[in-house]
Amino acid sequence: MTDSPVWRPFTQHATEPEPPVVRRTHGAIIETDHGLLIDAISSWWVITHGHSHPPIMQAIREASETLDQVIFAGLTHEPAESLARELVALAPKGLTRVFYSDSGSTSVEVALKMALGFWRNTGRPRHRIAVLQDGYHGDTIGTMSVGERGVFNAAYEPLMFAVDRLPFPEGDGAETLSAFEAMAAGGDMAAIILEPLVLGAGGMRMYDPQVLDGIRRICDRHGVLMIADEVMTGWGRTGRTWACDHAGVSPDILCTSKGLTGGAIPLAATLATEDIFQAHWSEDRSRTFFHSSSYTANPLACAAGLANARIWAADGMQAQLDAVAAMQAERLQAIARGSPFTNARQTGTIAAIDLRVDAAGYLAAVGPRLRAHALDRGVLLRPLGNTVYVMPPYCITADQLDQVWQAIADFAG
Known part of the structure; x- marks a missing residue:
């Protein structure tokens, strides 16, 4: 039993040791009271350019001199307006509107509500949602509903709505398509939501x-809205700014968070056509898009997002990726x-491999053991079971990556 009152995310406190205390962050490094860690998972996939990236931290400091939170219904501010214009310029073609929220889950909730509101307000109340097997879109009720059912959400099944599930696209994806x-041919499919690639x-x-x-x-043929959940895949993770860029497609709705501020501070956006x-x-107020959060378009977060977007708009990021x-x-x-390994795979900056174990899956015992092994060797990993x-952050060096992969190899050896 811990003395701390903190209840940590995705943590079984009965089996987990007390975590190290973080003292400072910079680049790909997390300094703790137990020593230095190489952040090989970008602190849950949010850190892009590196921890405490100077231009982003400077933008937050400067914004804090003049602004703090202000209501975004009936008021606006320059960081939000400028960031919205930058996002539209960076996004796949056809996305012209930006709705702010505060996390990946809420950006997906917004997307689902936009899709259903679109069909209701155009007099064609479609409601069916298609999803991919093994998808994950967040931990709120709506996002759990469109994600894979399993150990993550079994306790909350009574609260979740039904969706249409598609098989994971193996090979050329013929079965999925x-x-x-x-x-889609049935005529009542409202939208499909997916993590691209x-x-x-x-x-x-x-x-x-x-x-x-x-x-x-298929969406175009049958008038189905395509929602791209780029919360994780966006901002370069797949080797392009957006995963959708690899296929040259534009979704009807795009969700972004995590790397939106370079990982410095929470912010999310849902872009729509x-x-x-x-x-x-x-003029009928009943057709208003009824969604908000108290911290919508927080000025400090928008300032960070704007600094990040301007980094992406400049030359140099593709070479780094x-x-x-x-x-x-x-x-x-x-x-x-x-x-000991199987199924090596890579998309852009993301590399993954599976450990051969008797009991695979998210609750595989090998996951916590590998995490502890890596921590002892100065590397932060968080395996998905035996995966x-x-x-890493894009600033990681060759020597740092060597240390990361050596820790994995040592465990398997």
Whole structure:
């Protein structure tokens, strides 16, 4: 039993040791009371350029001199307005409107409500939602409903709504596309929501960009809205700014958070097409988009997001992504030769491999053991059961990556 009153996320306190205390962060390094850690998972996939990235931290400091939280219904401010314009410029073509919230889960909740509101307000009240097997979209009720059912959410099943599930797209995705075509042809499918190219918490499962293109084409044929959950995959993780860029597709709604501020401070945004916005535009106030949070468009978070967006708008990020991807590929190929491993895979800067174990899955005992082993060797990992992944900040060095992959190899050896 711990003396701390803190109840930590995704933590079984009965089996977990007391965590190290973080004292300082910089680059790919977390300084704790137990020593230095290389952050090989970007602190749950949020840190992009590196911890305490100077331009972003400076933007927060400067904004704090003049602004704190202000209500965003009936008022506005420059950081939010400027960031929205930058997001529209960076986003896939056709996304013209930006709705702010405060986490990946809420950005998905917003997307689902936008989709259903669109159909209701246009006089065609479609309500069915299609999802991919093993998908994960958050831990609120709506996002759990459109995610995979299992140990994450079994206790909350009575609260969740039904969805139409598609098989994970293996190979060319023919089975998935055929199933979706049949569903969409019924005429009452409102939207499909998916993580483009990489299913994160579902085990870093990866699929081909041509599948994404096929899904977009089916949506176009049958008038189904496509929601791209780019909360994890956005901001360069897959080797492009957005995972959708690999397939050259534009979703009707895009969700972003995590790397939106470079990971410095919470912020989320849901981007939508003009058609979806116009479906809510009316002198009839009952067609208002009824969603908000108290901290919508927090000025300090928007200032951080704006600094981040301007980094992406400048030259240089693609070369950095390519360099990290190349370093990851070299080390993944080397470790994949070991007999304890299987299913090595990579998309952009994300590399993953599975440990051969008798009992696989999220609750596989090997996960906590590997996490503790890595921590003792100065590396922060958080395996998904027997799936080991490395998703580092883009500032990571070759030597630091060597230390990360060596810790994994030592465990398996």
